[in-house]
Amino acid sequence: MAILNFLQAFLSNASILVGLMALIGLLALKKPFEEVVTGTLKSILGFLVLNAGASVVVGAITPLGNLFTNVLKIPNAAVPVNEVFTSIVQESLGRQVALVFLFAFIFNIILARITKFKYIWLTGHHTLFIATLTTGMLWVMPIFNQNETVIIIIASLLSGFMMTVMPALSMPFMKKITGGDTFAMGHFGITTYALAGYLGQFVGDPEDSTETMEFPSWIGFMKEPLVAMGSVMLIIYFIVGLLSGNAAAAEALGQYWPVGAFLQSLTFAGGIAIILLGVRTVLAEIVPAFRGIAEKIVPNAKPALDCPVVFPYAPNAVLVGYLSSIVGGLLAMVIQLLAKGALGGVILPSMIIHFFVGGTAGVFGNSTGGRKGAMLGGFLCGLIFTLLAGTTYTSFGGLNPDWTGSSFGDTDFGVLGNILSFVGNLLK
Amino acid sequence: MVKLCAVCGMGLGSGLLVKMGIERVLEKHGYGRKDFRVEVADISTARSMMPDIFVTTTEFAKSLREVKAEVITVKNLFDENEIDSAIMDVFEKIHSEKKK
Numbered sequence: 393m394a395i396l397n398f399l400q401a402f403l404s405n406a407s408i409l410v411g412l413m414a415l416i417g418l419l420a421l422k423k424p425f426e427e428v429v430t431g432t433l434k435s436i437l438g439f440l441v442l443n444a445g446a447s448v449v450v451g452a453i454t455p456l457g458n459l460f461t462n463v464l465k466i467p468n469a470a471v472p473v474n475e476v477f478t479s480i481v482q483e484s485l486g487r488q489v490a491l492v493f494l495f496a497f498i499f500n501i502i503l504a505r506i507t508k509f510k511y512i513w514l515t516g517h518h519t520l521f522i523a524t525l526t527t528g529m530l531w532v533m534p535i536f537n538q539n540e541t542v543i544i545i546i547a548s549l550l551s552g553f554m555m556t557v558m559p560a561l562s563m564p565f566m567k568k569i570t571g572g573d574t575f576a577m578g579h580f581g582i583t584t585y586a587l588a589g590y591l592g593q594f595v596g597d598p599e600d601s602t603e604t605m606e607f608p609s610w611i612g613f614m615k616e617p618l619v620a621m622g623s624v625m626l627i628i629y630f631i632v633g634l635l636s637g638n639a640a641a642a643e644a645l646g647q648y649w650p651v652g653a654f655l656q657s658l659t660f661a662g663g664i665a666i667i668l669l670g671v672r673t674v675l676a677e678i679v680p681a682f683r684g685i686a687e688k689i690v691p692n693a694k695p696a697l698d699c700p701v702v703f704p705y706a707p708n709a710v711l712v713g714y715l716s717s718i719v720g721g722l723l724a725m726v727i728q729l730l731a732k733g734a735l736g737g738v739i740l741p742s743m744i745i746h747f748f749v750g751g752t753a754g755v756f757g758n759s760t761g762g763r764k765g766a767m768l769g770g771f772l773c774g775l776i777f778t779l780l781a782g783t784t785y786t787s788f789g790g791l792n793p794d795w796t797g798s799s800f801g802d803t804d805f806g807v808l809g810n811i812l813s814f815v816g817n818l819l820k
Numbered sequence: 821m822v823k824l825c826a827v828c829g830m831g832l833g834s835g836l837l838v839k840m841g842i843e844r845v846l847e848k849h850g851y852g853r854k855d856f857r858v859e860v861a862d863i864s865t866a867r868s869m870m871p872d873i874f875v876t877t878t879e880f881a882k883s884l885r886e887v888k889a890e891v892i893t894v895k896n897l898f899d900e901n902e903i904d905s906a907i908m909d910v911f912e913k914i915h916s917e918k919k920k
Contacts, residue, residue: 616864619864672835679840697837700877701837704895710879748829
């Protein structure tokens with residue numbers, strides 16, 4: 393029994409499960425012994441780093457959350473950063489998410505093999521995010537009664553399904569953007585990318601392309617997601633500090649609260665950098681192994697790739713989409729504030745999501761509607777993902793009080809999250 | 821050992837695609853683990869990596885202007901032929917310099 397208990401304790405640890413995934417992958421690729429050992433250990437280490445980053449980020453946004461909730465009386469204010477949310481959920485559902493992460497990969501390969509959707513999803517961090525989203529949403533559905541096995545199976549099927557089918561939606565526009573069909577979009581903002589591409593044709597002309605526009609060079613810092621994120625957090629912290637008044641702000645952030653606000657904003661960005669390092673270390677071991685295995689099983693597969701693969705085809709459209717997405721997101725935030733809770737959480741601007749999802753929507757919009765298409769695409773993207781993140785945010789509510797302060801961002805997470813929460817309410 | 825660093829915005833998805841591309845290309849040319857190592861980095865921390873060669877896209881190449889390493893840009897991050905023609909000359913030059 394002692395051995396069984398030991399094994400159970402060993403295998404119930406999320407980081408060790410992820411290490412085993414890497415181990416299996418590296419063995420399947422017949423890597424040399426030394427590489428198998430270092431690869432396995434690195435993936436475990438990466439996962440532990442990911443967890444460590446969560447506490448840094450949570451520490452940095454807790455004072456902000458306190459001011460929002462207790463002083464300004466705006467509960468459920470959240471910064472949507474998938475990395476943060478995922479690492480926080482690790483604390484309560486680590487093992488379940490790790491298993492869904494593994495099975496989602498496998499189910500993607502099976503579906504690609506047996507259906508006409510030949511897409512192999514190579515964006516590993518989005519696999520981790522969708523595994524976290526589905527596991528978390530099913531966990532709070534009363535009908536599943538927190539039955540682990542059932543939840544893991546359904547979450548894996550849902551994640552694998554999204555990974556195999558969603559890229560198909562991007563394909564007509566990917567052909568326009570890249571001039572070929574060698575790869576698909578593998579980034580969970582696809583609903584708004586396709587929307588941007590579809591609506592573009594009605595508002596503009598691809599000949600009137602964003603790529604003929606000129607931008608001032610100082611705007612370059614906006615292209616560094618972490619720096620942009622830290623700067624915007626600083627603005628948010630200052631506004632909230634001023635609105636809360638000196639006394640309340642000093643209580644949350646220290647006597648000279650602007651100094652505290654400055655440090656907390658950059659600590660927030662620093663915490664995200666730690667989480668990124670962790671995710672990166674894990675993915676560097678697992679994704680190549682997954683790709684190697686997938687190529688053997690699904691020979692005519694089409695890879696679904698991370699969104700920046702389309703950025704070089706229209707770099708200005710990325711900027712146009714990004715900036716218009718911020719405008720759309722701010723408008724959605726005002727709507728959420730005015731709705732006083734009727735639309736769920738109040739979603740603060742997350743530059744990371746505006747940059748990647750808004751920027752990609754800009755590229756899609758530009759491909760069919762030029763600059764007007766890029767503007768509309770980015771704007772709608774920011775508006776829609778912010779509203780959806782708000783309604784999903786409150787559905788997570790009861791699971792873990794520590795979840796306050798962060799949420800999922802990208803549109804498809806919002807779409808799936810809302811569908812699951814709707815179904816969950818029906819089946820109560 | 822030539823150190824390469826693939827850089828993208830967050831150092832997650834597209835950086836890893838470039839890393840896999842570089843590894844495949846160099847292995848195809850007969851280089852092994854003793855000849856090169858490829859890391860992935862995000863644009864904000866990439867400067868601290870100090871590789872021999874950075875590989876990135878044009879939009880991020882601007883932020884890497886004042887580094888000591890060679891900065892190579894690629895357009896199609898998933899195209900191994902493009903990575904091949906972009907990196908091989910520089911790689912072989914540094915590789916043979918280091919052997920001396």
